[in-house]
Amino acid sequence: MSENEAFDLPGCLERVRKREQLAARNLVEHLYPLVIRIVRSHLPRRVAEEDLAQDIFLKMFTRLEQYQGTVPFSHWVSRIAVTTCIDQLRAQKRRPEFRWADLSEKEAEVLDNVLTNENDVAPDDALEARELVHKLLDQLKPDDQLVIRLLDLEQKTILEISELTGWNSSLVKVRAFRARRKLQKLFADLQRKERS
Amino acid sequence: MNSTHRQWQRLTAAVRRAPEERSATAPYGFATRVAARAFAVQASSSPVLERFALRAFGLACLLAMLGVAANYSLLRNNVPEEDRFFITDDPAAILLDVS
Numbered sequence: 001m002s003e004n005e006a007f008d009l010p011g012c013l014e015r016v017r018k019r020e021q022l023a024a025r026n027l028v029e030h031l032y033p034l035v036i037r038i039v040r041s042h043l044p045r046r047v048a049e050e051d052l053a054q055d056i057f058l059k060m061f062t063r064l065e066q067y068q069g070t071v072p073f074s075h076w077v078s079r080i081a082v083t084t085c086i087d088q089l090r091a092q093k094r095r096p097e098f099r100w101a102d103l104s105e106k107e108a109e110v111l112d113n114v115l116t117n118e119n120d121v122a123p124d125d126a127l128e129a130r131e132l133v134h135k136l137l138d139q140l141k142p143d144d145q146l147v148i149r150l151l152d153l154e155q156k157t158i159l160e161i162s163e164l165t166g167w168n169s170s171l172v173k174v175r176a177f178r179a180r181r182k183l184q185k186l187f188a189d190l191q192r193k194e195r196s
Numbered sequence: 197m198n199s200t201h202r203q204w205q206r207l208t209a210a211v212r213r214a215p216e217e218r219s220a221t222a223p224y225g226f227a228t229r230v231a232a233r234a235f236a237v238q239a240s241s242s243p244v245l246e247r248f249a250l251r252a253f254g255l256a257c258l259l260a261m262l263g264v265a266a267n268y269s270l271l272r273n274n275v276p277e278e279d280r281f282f283i284t285d286d287p288a289a290i291l292l293d294v295s
Contacts, residue, residue: 024231032222040218050223054230061234110210114203121210129210136207152208180201187200 009073016064028057034074035081041149042085044092052088056081075163082146082164089142098139098186100193107132115191139186144179151176 007030015023035056039049059080067076100108106128110121121129133153137145146165150156156164161172264271 019235021231021235024234025227028227028230029222032226033220036220040216050226054226054233057230058234058237061231062237110207114207118202120206123210123213126210126214129207130214133207133211152204153211155212180204183204184200187203 013064013067013073016061024061031057031060031074031077034077038078038081039085041154042082042089042146044085044088047088047092052084056084059084071163079164079166083166086142086146086165089145098135098190100190102135103132104128107135111190115187136183136186140179140182144175144182147172147175148179148183 007026009030012023012027012030016027032053035053036049039052039056043049043052056077060077063080067073100111103111106125110125110128111132113119113125114121137148140148147161150161150164158169158172158176161167162169165172167175
């Protein structure tokens with residue numbers, strides 16, 4: 001039996017509502033992997049992941065009485081996590097225009113390879129590719145960043161994104177379209193001024 | 197599919213293959229700290245007004261009773277003579293008495 005199957009979530013929630021500290025600790029430990037994965041995917045610059053995770057859990061406890069059980073608890077918590085991340089992204093200042101000089105030597109090399117040949121990125125360069133993608137996404141508006149991260153990095157469907165964000169499907173599609181167009185422009189600009 | 201879209205897809209595919217080296221378990225003491233803060237916040241914020249209102253109501257009742265007790269004799273002696281009839285002679289009692 002896996003750890004998830006062994007965890008009695010309804011019982012734990014009941015005990016948390018009765019203000020049992022041990023149950024609250026168990027709930028945090030149980031949900032931490034889910035929350036930290038979302039935080040790491042959408043973490044704004046200069047925000048500590050642990051601080052953001054703590055904010056999400058505090059919101060979860062504050063709103064626990066509102067949880068009706070109509071959706072799985074993990075979905076409900078994911079939505080709190082995503083909306084908290086996007087609030088943080090909105091609060092941060094826009095990054096200045098992207099330049100090749102902002103990249104490390106290895107990141108510039110990966111970007112150069114992507115722009116100039118048709119080969120896949122080498123597995124050894126995956127970590128640099130991740131940094132590079134985060135820097136590119138930083139150029140987008142927070143809502144557009146979120147949609148692209150969920151669509152292209154986490155490979156969620158439009159419906160799943162709609163459930164996570166509370167935006168309707170049309171809005172998700174519009175934001176995805178707008179974000180892709182901005183990314184295309186960014187790539188075109190980069191190709192034009194490649195290492196100039 | 198245009199070339200920029202393919203370039204982006206190759207980059208994101210590489211990101212999905214990137215190993216996650218950071219731990220996904222809560223750091224030591226994190227859960228304890230969060231649970232303690234959550235209950236502290238709940239205890240200190242939500243019932244504050246409720247408790248304040250109850251105390252204020254209790255205090256107001258006490259002050260009202262003290263006020264009445266302190267001035268009881270004054271109130272009793274200051275009833276005008278013409279009003280005593282209405283106070284001491286209950287019309288219902290008079291009617292019952294007559295019947």
